[in-house]
Amino acid sequence: MQFSVRSFPRAILHVDGDAFFASCEVARNPRLRGKPVVTGKERNIAASMSYEAKRRGVTRGMPIGEIRRVCPDAVILPSDYETYSLYSRRMYEIVRRFTPTIEEYSIDECFADLTGLRRLHKTSYENIAAAIKKELARDLGMTFSVGLGPNKVIAKVASKFAKPDGFTIIPAKKIHRFLADLPVGKIWGIGGSTSAYLNKLGVITALDFASKDRLWIEQSRFSKPYREIWQELRGDFVLELELSPRRDIGSIIKSRTFTPPTADRAFVFSQLSKNIENACIRAREHGMRAKVVAFYLRTSEFSHKGLELCLAVPLAVPTEIIKIVGNNFDKVYRSTIRYRATGVVLSSLVASGAATLDLFGETGRIEGMRTVFDTIDMLDRRYGKHTVFVGSSAVAMAEPQHTGERASIPDRRRHLFKGESKRQHLNIPFLGKVK
DNA sequence: TCTGGGGTCCTAGGACCC
DNA sequence: TCTGGGGTCCTAGGACCC
Secondary structure, three states, rough: OOOOOOOOOOOOEEEEOHHHOOOHHHHHHHOOOOOOEOHHHHEEEEEOOHHHHHHHHOOOEEHHHHHHHHOOOEEOOOOOOOHHHHHHHHHHHHHHHHOEEEEEEOOOOOEEEOOOOHHHOOOHHHHHHHHHHHHHHHHOOOOEEEEEEOOOHHHHHHHHHHOOOOOEEOHHHHHHHHHHOOOOHHHHOOOOOHHHHHOOOOOOOOOHHHHHHHHHHHHHOOOHHHHHHHHHOOOOOOOOOOOOOOOOOOEEEEEEEEEEEOHHHHHHHHHHHHHHHHHHHHHHHHOOOEEEEEEEEEEEEOOOOEEEEEEEEOOOHHHHHHHHHHHHHHOOOOOOEEEEEEEEEEEEEEEEEHOOOHHOOHHHHHHHHHHHHHHHHHHHHOOOOEEEEEEEHHHHOOOOOOOOHHHHOOOOOEOOOOOOOOOOOOOOOEEEEEE
Protein backbone atom coordinates (compact mmCIF):
# COMPACT_ATOMS: atom_id res chain seq x y z
CA MET A 1 0.00 0.00 0.00
CA GLN A 2 1.29 3.46 -0.88
CA PHE A 3 0.96 5.86 2.00
CA SER A 4 2.14 9.46 2.00
CA VAL A 5 5.93 9.96 1.99
CA ARG A 6 5.98 12.81 4.46
CA SER A 7 4.99 12.19 8.08
CA PHE A 8 2.68 15.18 8.41
CA PRO A 9 1.71 16.84 5.12
CA ARG A 10 -0.92 18.26 7.44
CA ALA A 11 -0.84 18.00 11.23
CA ILE A 12 -4.36 17.52 12.57
CA LEU A 13 -5.03 17.23 16.26
CA HIS A 14 -8.06 15.64 17.88
CA VAL A 15 -8.82 16.40 21.52
CA ASP A 16 -11.37 14.28 23.37
CA GLY A 17 -12.45 14.87 26.97
CA ASP A 18 -12.29 11.76 29.17
CA ALA A 19 -15.68 11.03 30.80
CA PHE A 20 -16.32 14.69 30.18
CA PHE A 21 -19.49 15.40 32.17
CA ALA A 22 -18.31 13.44 35.19
CA SER A 23 -14.88 15.09 34.90
CA CYS A 24 -16.49 18.55 34.93
CA GLU A 25 -18.26 17.63 38.17
CA VAL A 26 -14.95 16.54 39.69
CA ALA A 27 -13.13 19.63 38.46
CA ARG A 28 -15.81 21.81 40.04
CA ASN A 29 -15.86 19.87 43.28
CA PRO A 30 -12.41 18.43 44.05
CA ARG A 31 -13.79 16.41 46.95
CA LEU A 32 -15.24 14.07 44.33
CA ARG A 33 -11.80 13.22 42.98
CA GLY A 34 -11.10 9.49 43.09
CA LYS A 35 -14.74 8.63 43.71
CA PRO A 36 -17.14 6.86 41.35
CA VAL A 37 -19.10 9.81 39.90
CA VAL A 38 -22.14 9.38 37.65
CA THR A 39 -24.26 12.06 35.93
CA GLY A 40 -27.77 11.71 34.54
CA LYS A 41 -29.79 11.54 37.75
CA GLU A 42 -32.56 13.70 36.27
CA ARG A 43 -33.29 11.05 33.63
CA ASN A 44 -32.73 8.10 35.95
CA ILE A 45 -30.02 6.67 33.72
CA ALA A 46 -26.25 7.13 33.60
CA ALA A 47 -25.23 9.72 31.01
CA SER A 48 -21.53 9.89 31.90
CA MET A 49 -19.43 8.17 34.55
CA SER A 50 -15.93 8.60 35.90
CA TYR A 51 -13.39 5.86 35.22
CA GLU A 52 -13.70 4.83 38.87
CA ALA A 53 -17.41 4.19 38.23
CA LYS A 54 -16.67 2.39 34.95
CA ARG A 55 -14.26 0.07 36.74
CA ARG A 56 -17.01 -0.78 39.20
CA GLY A 57 -19.28 -1.85 36.37
CA VAL A 58 -21.37 1.25 35.75
CA THR A 59 -22.21 1.59 32.06
CA ARG A 60 -23.84 4.27 29.93
CA GLY A 61 -27.62 4.10 30.10
CA MET A 62 -27.65 1.98 33.25
CA PRO A 63 -30.70 2.72 35.45
CA ILE A 64 -29.99 4.52 38.72
CA GLY A 65 -31.35 1.64 40.76
CA GLU A 66 -28.91 -0.76 39.22
CA ILE A 67 -26.04 1.69 39.70
CA ARG A 68 -26.75 1.81 43.42
CA ARG A 69 -26.72 -1.98 43.48
CA VAL A 70 -23.41 -2.54 41.64
CA CYS A 71 -21.72 0.53 43.15
CA PRO A 72 -23.38 1.58 46.42
CA ASP A 73 -20.99 4.49 47.07
CA ALA A 74 -21.50 6.05 43.63
CA VAL A 75 -22.02 9.83 43.70
CA ILE A 76 -25.00 10.30 41.38
CA LEU A 77 -25.59 13.86 40.14
CA PRO A 78 -28.07 15.55 37.83
CA SER A 79 -26.64 16.81 34.53
CA ASP A 80 -25.60 20.45 34.63
CA TYR A 81 -25.16 21.49 31.00
CA GLU A 82 -24.41 25.10 31.89
CA THR A 83 -21.27 24.03 33.67
CA TYR A 84 -20.30 21.53 30.98
CA SER A 85 -20.60 24.11 28.22
CA LEU A 86 -18.54 26.54 30.27
CA TYR A 87 -15.75 23.97 30.55
CA SER A 88 -16.19 23.23 26.87
CA ARG A 89 -15.60 26.88 25.96
CA ARG A 90 -12.55 26.94 28.20
CA MET A 91 -11.22 23.87 26.40
CA TYR A 92 -11.55 25.62 23.03
CA GLU A 93 -9.86 28.74 24.38
CA ILE A 94 -6.87 26.76 25.63
CA VAL A 95 -6.41 25.07 22.24
CA ARG A 96 -6.71 28.52 20.63
CA ARG A 97 -3.65 29.66 22.57
CA PHE A 98 -1.69 27.49 20.13
CA THR A 99 -3.64 27.78 16.87
CA PRO A 100 -6.56 29.82 15.53
CA THR A 101 -7.55 26.95 13.26
CA ILE A 102 -9.96 24.95 15.36
CA GLU A 103 -13.21 23.12 14.79
CA GLU A 104 -15.46 22.97 17.85
CA TYR A 105 -16.81 19.57 16.98
CA SER A 106 -18.91 18.79 20.07
CA ILE A 107 -19.17 19.69 23.72
CA ASP A 108 -16.21 17.46 24.62
CA GLU A 109 -14.24 17.23 21.35
CA CYS A 110 -12.41 19.48 18.96
CA PHE A 111 -10.09 19.30 15.98
CA ALA A 112 -7.21 21.70 15.48
CA ASP A 113 -4.84 22.24 12.56
CA LEU A 114 -1.22 22.60 13.68
CA THR A 115 0.19 22.67 10.14
CA GLY A 116 2.93 25.27 9.79
CA LEU A 117 3.20 26.04 13.49
CA ARG A 118 6.56 24.35 14.14
CA ARG A 119 8.40 27.55 13.29
CA LEU A 120 6.26 29.69 15.61
CA HIS A 121 6.52 27.34 18.57
CA LYS A 122 10.09 26.29 17.66
CA THR A 123 9.39 22.63 18.23
CA SER A 124 7.92 19.49 16.66
CA TYR A 125 4.22 18.79 16.12
CA GLU A 126 4.48 16.11 18.77
CA ASN A 127 5.76 18.63 21.31
CA ILE A 128 3.07 21.17 20.43
CA ALA A 129 0.42 18.49 20.91
CA ALA A 130 1.99 17.52 24.24
CA ALA A 131 1.98 21.14 25.39
CA ILE A 132 -1.71 21.53 24.52
CA LYS A 133 -2.56 18.38 26.44
CA LYS A 134 -0.55 19.58 29.43
CA GLU A 135 -2.23 23.00 29.56
CA LEU A 136 -5.68 21.44 29.26
CA ALA A 137 -5.00 19.22 32.26
CA ARG A 138 -3.39 22.00 34.27
CA ASP A 139 -6.05 24.67 33.64
CA LEU A 140 -9.18 22.51 33.63
CA GLY A 141 -8.32 19.90 36.24
CA MET A 142 -9.30 16.97 34.05
CA THR A 143 -7.64 14.72 31.49
CA PHE A 144 -8.01 14.61 27.73
CA SER A 145 -7.12 11.97 25.18
CA VAL A 146 -5.15 13.55 22.39
CA GLY A 147 -4.38 12.20 18.94
CA LEU A 148 -2.23 13.63 16.16
CA GLY A 149 -2.44 12.49 12.54
CA PRO A 150 -2.27 13.73 8.96
CA ASN A 151 -6.06 14.18 8.78
CA LYS A 152 -9.25 14.09 10.85
CA VAL A 153 -10.02 10.39 10.46
CA ILE A 154 -6.52 9.32 11.54
CA ALA A 155 -6.47 11.91 14.35
CA LYS A 156 -9.69 10.30 15.61
CA VAL A 157 -8.11 6.86 15.44
CA ALA A 158 -5.17 8.25 17.42
CA SER A 159 -7.20 9.86 20.21
CA LYS A 160 -9.25 6.68 20.61
CA PHE A 161 -6.19 4.43 20.61
CA ALA A 162 -5.36 5.09 24.26
CA LYS A 163 -7.97 6.29 26.72
CA PRO A 164 -8.14 7.89 29.21
CA ASP A 165 -5.32 10.43 29.33
CA GLY A 166 -3.99 9.08 26.03
CA PHE A 167 -1.41 10.65 23.77
CA THR A 168 -0.96 8.99 20.39
CA ILE A 169 0.97 10.22 17.38
CA ILE A 170 0.33 8.60 14.00
CA PRO A 171 2.62 9.85 11.22
CA ALA A 172 1.44 8.93 7.73
CA LYS A 173 4.13 6.27 7.39
CA LYS A 174 2.92 4.41 10.49
CA ILE A 175 -0.82 4.44 9.76
CA HIS A 176 -0.91 0.77 8.74
CA ARG A 177 0.28 -0.33 12.20
CA PHE A 178 -2.76 1.27 13.82
CA LEU A 179 -5.29 0.01 11.29
CA ALA A 180 -4.23 -3.66 11.17
CA ASP A 181 -6.11 -4.73 14.31
CA LEU A 182 -8.89 -2.18 14.11
CA PRO A 183 -12.35 -3.47 13.06
CA VAL A 184 -13.55 -1.35 10.17
CA GLY A 185 -16.73 -0.44 12.06
CA LYS A 186 -14.64 1.38 14.68
CA ILE A 187 -13.68 4.04 12.16
CA TRP A 188 -15.37 7.41 12.61
CA GLY A 189 -18.21 7.57 10.07
CA ILE A 190 -18.55 3.85 9.47
CA GLY A 191 -21.54 2.52 11.38
CA GLY A 192 -23.28 -0.78 11.71
CA SER A 193 -24.91 -0.83 8.31
CA THR A 194 -21.79 -0.04 6.34
CA SER A 195 -19.50 -2.29 8.36
CA ALA A 196 -21.91 -5.20 7.77
CA TYR A 197 -21.75 -4.48 4.04
CA LEU A 198 -17.95 -4.23 4.14
CA ASN A 199 -17.70 -7.50 6.04
CA LYS A 200 -19.79 -9.18 3.32
CA LEU A 201 -17.24 -7.91 0.82
CA GLY A 202 -14.47 -9.50 2.88
CA VAL A 203 -13.30 -6.25 4.48
CA ILE A 204 -12.88 -6.86 8.20
CA THR A 205 -10.21 -4.47 9.45
CA ALA A 206 -9.60 -0.79 8.74
CA LEU A 207 -6.40 -1.85 7.00
CA ASP A 208 -8.38 -4.15 4.69
CA PHE A 209 -10.46 -1.12 3.67
CA ALA A 210 -7.49 1.22 3.27
CA SER A 211 -5.72 -1.38 1.10
CA LYS A 212 -8.48 -1.54 -1.52
CA ASP A 213 -7.75 0.27 -4.79
CA ARG A 214 -9.77 3.08 -6.33
CA LEU A 215 -11.42 0.80 -8.89
CA TRP A 216 -12.74 -1.47 -6.13
CA ILE A 217 -14.12 1.53 -4.23
CA GLU A 218 -15.92 2.80 -7.32
CA GLN A 219 -17.32 -0.61 -8.24
CA SER A 220 -18.60 -1.20 -4.72
CA ARG A 221 -20.83 1.86 -5.06
CA PHE A 222 -19.81 3.73 -1.94
CA SER A 223 -21.21 7.21 -1.47
CA LYS A 224 -19.04 10.26 -1.04
CA PRO A 225 -18.53 10.09 2.77
CA TYR A 226 -17.11 6.56 2.51
CA ARG A 227 -14.85 7.40 -0.41
CA GLU A 228 -13.49 10.26 1.67
CA ILE A 229 -12.92 8.05 4.70
CA TRP A 230 -11.12 5.54 2.47
CA GLN A 231 -8.82 8.32 1.20
CA GLU A 232 -8.05 9.57 4.67
CA LEU A 233 -7.27 6.07 5.92
CA ARG A 234 -4.55 6.08 3.25
CA GLY A 235 -3.07 9.28 4.67
CA ASP A 236 -4.53 11.91 2.34
CA PHE A 237 -6.01 15.09 3.76
CA VAL A 238 -9.58 15.37 2.43
CA LEU A 239 -11.97 16.42 5.20
CA GLU A 240 -11.53 20.13 5.86
CA LEU A 241 -11.96 21.48 9.34
CA GLU A 242 -15.16 23.45 9.73
CA LEU A 243 -13.60 26.42 11.40
CA SER A 244 -15.38 27.92 14.38
CA PRO A 245 -15.18 31.70 14.62
CA ARG A 246 -13.07 33.32 17.29
CA ARG A 247 -14.98 34.37 20.32
CA ASP A 248 -12.87 37.36 21.27
CA ILE A 249 -14.64 40.01 19.25
CA GLY A 250 -14.23 43.63 20.24
CA SER A 251 -17.82 44.82 20.56
CA ILE A 252 -21.41 43.90 19.76
CA ILE A 253 -23.92 46.34 18.29
CA LYS A 254 -27.65 45.79 18.04
CA SER A 255 -30.01 48.43 16.72
CA ARG A 256 -33.46 48.53 15.22
CA THR A 257 -35.46 51.14 13.39
CA PHE A 258 -39.21 51.31 13.75
CA THR A 259 -41.97 53.17 11.94
CA PRO A 260 -43.76 55.36 12.52
CA PRO A 261 -41.55 57.41 14.85
CA THR A 262 -42.95 57.61 18.36
CA ALA A 263 -42.48 59.44 21.65
CA ASP A 264 -44.07 56.59 23.61
CA ARG A 265 -41.59 56.02 26.41
CA ALA A 266 -42.67 52.47 27.18
CA PHE A 267 -42.45 51.45 23.55
CA VAL A 268 -39.04 53.03 22.99
CA PHE A 269 -37.70 51.41 26.15
CA SER A 270 -39.06 48.02 25.14
CA GLN A 271 -37.30 48.35 21.78
CA LEU A 272 -34.08 49.13 23.59
CA SER A 273 -34.63 46.17 25.91
CA LYS A 274 -35.02 43.89 22.95
CA ASN A 275 -31.74 45.12 21.49
CA ILE A 276 -30.04 44.53 24.83
CA GLU A 277 -31.44 41.04 24.92
CA ASN A 278 -30.20 40.24 21.43
CA ALA A 279 -26.79 41.74 22.15
CA CYS A 280 -26.52 39.60 25.29
CA ILE A 281 -27.42 36.47 23.32
CA ARG A 282 -24.56 37.30 20.96
CA ALA A 283 -22.17 37.95 23.83
CA ARG A 284 -22.99 34.63 25.43
CA GLU A 285 -22.66 32.83 22.10
CA HIS A 286 -19.12 34.12 22.02
CA GLY A 287 -18.52 33.30 25.66
CA MET A 288 -17.98 37.01 26.43
CA ARG A 289 -19.22 39.57 28.93
CA ALA A 290 -19.27 43.35 28.59
CA LYS A 291 -17.58 45.81 30.90
CA VAL A 292 -19.05 48.81 29.06
CA VAL A 293 -22.61 49.29 27.83
CA ALA A 294 -23.66 52.20 25.62
CA PHE A 295 -27.18 52.91 24.45
CA TYR A 296 -28.53 55.53 22.08
CA LEU A 297 -31.85 56.85 20.80
CA ARG A 298 -32.15 58.18 17.26
CA THR A 299 -34.70 60.94 16.64
CA SER A 300 -36.93 61.34 13.63
CA GLU A 301 -34.51 64.10 12.52
CA PHE A 302 -31.72 61.52 12.39
CA SER A 303 -29.69 63.01 15.21
CA HIS A 304 -28.92 60.67 18.03
CA LYS A 305 -28.10 60.93 21.64
CA GLY A 306 -26.68 58.28 23.91
CA LEU A 307 -24.88 57.38 27.10
CA GLU A 308 -21.97 55.14 27.94
CA LEU A 309 -22.09 53.19 31.19
CA CYS A 310 -19.24 51.32 32.86
CA LEU A 311 -20.25 48.18 34.71
CA ALA A 312 -18.80 47.20 38.06
CA VAL A 313 -18.84 43.53 37.02
CA PRO A 314 -18.65 42.26 33.41
CA LEU A 315 -22.11 41.12 32.38
CA ALA A 316 -23.93 39.28 29.61
CA VAL A 317 -27.21 39.07 31.51
CA PRO A 318 -29.96 41.21 29.96
CA THR A 319 -32.09 41.75 33.06
CA GLU A 320 -29.15 43.28 34.92
CA ILE A 321 -28.17 45.48 31.98
CA ILE A 322 -31.78 46.49 31.29
CA LYS A 323 -32.10 47.55 34.91
CA ILE A 324 -28.94 49.67 34.76
CA VAL A 325 -29.95 51.21 31.43
CA GLY A 326 -33.43 51.81 32.84
CA ASN A 327 -31.96 53.80 35.72
CA ASN A 328 -30.20 56.04 33.19
CA PHE A 329 -32.80 56.07 30.45
CA ASP A 330 -34.28 59.46 31.33
CA LYS A 331 -30.89 61.14 31.01
CA VAL A 332 -31.33 60.62 27.27
CA TYR A 333 -35.07 60.29 26.66
CA ARG A 334 -37.25 63.43 26.18
CA SER A 335 -41.03 63.06 26.12
CA THR A 336 -41.36 65.83 23.51
CA ILE A 337 -39.16 64.11 20.94
CA ARG A 338 -40.26 61.39 18.56
CA TYR A 339 -37.79 58.55 18.10
CA ARG A 340 -37.25 56.24 15.16
CA ALA A 341 -34.58 53.84 16.41
CA THR A 342 -32.72 52.55 19.45
CA GLY A 343 -29.40 50.81 19.73
CA VAL A 344 -27.02 49.25 22.19
CA VAL A 345 -23.27 48.64 22.07
CA LEU A 346 -21.57 46.14 24.35
CA SER A 347 -17.83 46.79 24.48
CA SER A 348 -14.68 46.09 26.49
CA LEU A 349 -15.67 42.46 26.20
CA VAL A 350 -13.88 39.92 28.35
CA ALA A 351 -13.99 36.16 27.97
CA SER A 352 -16.40 34.51 30.38
CA GLY A 353 -13.76 31.87 30.99
CA ALA A 354 -11.14 34.39 32.11
CA ALA A 355 -13.65 36.47 34.01
CA THR A 356 -15.10 33.46 35.76
CA LEU A 357 -12.03 31.59 36.94
CA ASP A 358 -13.48 32.52 40.34
CA LEU A 359 -16.87 31.62 38.92
CA PHE A 360 -18.17 29.90 41.96
CA GLY A 361 -17.27 32.76 44.26
CA GLU A 362 -19.37 35.31 42.41
CA THR A 363 -22.50 36.82 43.86
CA GLY A 364 -25.32 34.34 44.05
CA ARG A 365 -27.89 36.51 42.41
CA ILE A 366 -26.00 37.15 39.20
CA GLU A 367 -24.76 33.59 39.18
CA GLY A 368 -28.33 32.38 39.42
CA MET A 369 -29.27 34.53 36.46
CA ARG A 370 -26.35 33.23 34.46
CA THR A 371 -27.67 29.73 34.91
CA VAL A 372 -31.12 30.82 33.81
CA PHE A 373 -29.77 32.43 30.65
CA ASP A 374 -27.53 29.50 29.79
CA THR A 375 -30.67 27.41 29.97
CA ILE A 376 -32.50 29.86 27.72
CA ASP A 377 -29.62 29.75 25.23
CA MET A 378 -29.97 25.99 25.19
CA LEU A 379 -33.70 26.28 24.52
CA ASP A 380 -33.02 28.83 21.78
CA ARG A 381 -30.64 26.44 20.09
CA ARG A 382 -33.16 23.67 20.36
CA TYR A 383 -36.43 25.44 19.61
CA GLY A 384 -35.46 28.65 17.82
CA LYS A 385 -34.61 32.14 19.03
CA HIS A 386 -36.95 33.99 21.34
CA THR A 387 -38.72 30.90 22.54
CA VAL A 388 -38.45 32.71 25.85
CA PHE A 389 -37.81 36.41 26.38
CA VAL A 390 -37.67 38.91 29.19
CA GLY A 391 -40.71 40.85 30.30
CA SER A 392 -39.65 44.36 29.34
CA SER A 393 -39.16 43.26 25.73
CA ALA A 394 -42.62 41.79 25.54
CA VAL A 395 -44.13 44.89 23.92
CA ALA A 396 -41.47 44.82 21.22
CA MET A 397 -41.97 41.12 20.59
CA ALA A 398 -45.74 41.43 20.39
CA GLU A 399 -45.95 44.40 18.01
CA PRO A 400 -44.99 43.14 14.58
CA GLN A 401 -46.48 46.17 12.84
CA HIS A 402 -43.74 48.31 14.33
CA THR A 403 -40.80 46.08 13.60
CA GLY A 404 -41.79 44.37 10.39
CA GLU A 405 -41.80 40.93 11.97
CA ARG A 406 -44.33 38.34 11.01
CA ALA A 407 -47.62 38.75 12.79
CA SER A 408 -47.99 35.25 14.15
CA ILE A 409 -46.26 34.51 17.39
CA PRO A 410 -45.73 30.81 18.07
CA ASP A 411 -47.45 29.34 21.07
CA ARG A 412 -44.21 28.45 22.70
CA ARG A 413 -43.26 32.13 23.06
CA ARG A 414 -44.09 32.29 26.71
CA HIS A 415 -43.79 35.41 28.76
CA LEU A 416 -41.64 34.10 31.57
CA PHE A 417 -40.50 37.17 33.41
CA LYS A 418 -43.26 39.08 35.08
CA GLY A 419 -42.11 42.68 35.39
CA GLU A 420 -38.62 42.97 36.78
CA SER A 421 -38.82 41.24 40.12
CA LYS A 422 -35.55 39.60 41.01
CA ARG A 423 -36.03 35.92 41.62
CA GLN A 424 -38.47 34.00 39.55
CA HIS A 425 -39.19 30.39 38.98
CA LEU A 426 -39.45 29.81 35.26
CA ASN A 427 -42.02 27.34 34.12
CA ILE A 428 -40.43 26.05 30.97
CA PRO A 429 -42.80 23.49 29.52
CA PHE A 430 -40.09 21.22 28.17
CA LEU A 431 -37.90 20.98 31.23
CA GLY A 432 -40.25 21.42 34.12
CA LYS A 433 -39.28 23.96 36.73
CA VAL A 434 -36.02 25.79 36.20
CA LYS A 435 -34.72 28.15 38.83
C1' DT B 1 -49.75 19.04 -29.06
C1' DC B 2 -45.98 15.88 -28.62
C1' DT B 3 -41.06 14.37 -27.72
C1' DG B 4 -36.79 14.84 -25.09
C1' DG B 5 -32.87 16.47 -22.60
C1' DG B 6 -31.29 19.06 -18.85
C1' DG B 7 -31.45 22.12 -15.04
C1' DT B 8 -33.28 23.53 -10.29
C1' DC B 9 -35.73 22.90 -6.18
C1' DC B 10 -37.88 20.24 -2.66
C1' DT B 11 -38.69 16.15 0.17
C1' DA B 12 -38.07 11.64 2.11
C1' DG B 13 -35.24 8.25 3.76
C1' DG B 14 -30.92 6.19 5.12
C1' DA B 15 -26.77 6.40 7.76
C1' DC B 16 -24.11 8.20 11.18
C1' DC B 17 -22.56 11.14 14.86
C1' DC B 18 -22.50 12.85 19.90
C1' DT C 1 -24.33 -4.48 22.98
C1' DC C 2 -28.27 -1.76 24.22
C1' DT C 3 -30.81 2.65 25.65
C1' DG C 4 -32.50 7.87 23.28
C1' DG C 5 -33.08 12.36 21.25
C1' DG C 6 -31.42 15.69 18.13
C1' DG C 7 -28.76 17.02 14.38
C1' DT C 8 -26.12 16.73 9.76
C1' DC C 9 -24.94 14.93 5.42
C1' DC C 10 -25.87 12.50 1.19
C1' DT C 11 -28.66 10.41 -2.41
C1' DA C 12 -32.63 9.44 -5.09
C1' DG C 13 -36.86 10.63 -6.89
C1' DG C 14 -40.63 13.74 -8.05
C1' DA C 15 -42.33 18.17 -9.79
C1' DC C 16 -41.62 21.80 -12.62
C1' DC C 17 -39.64 24.75 -16.21
C1' DC C 18 -37.11 25.95 -20.43
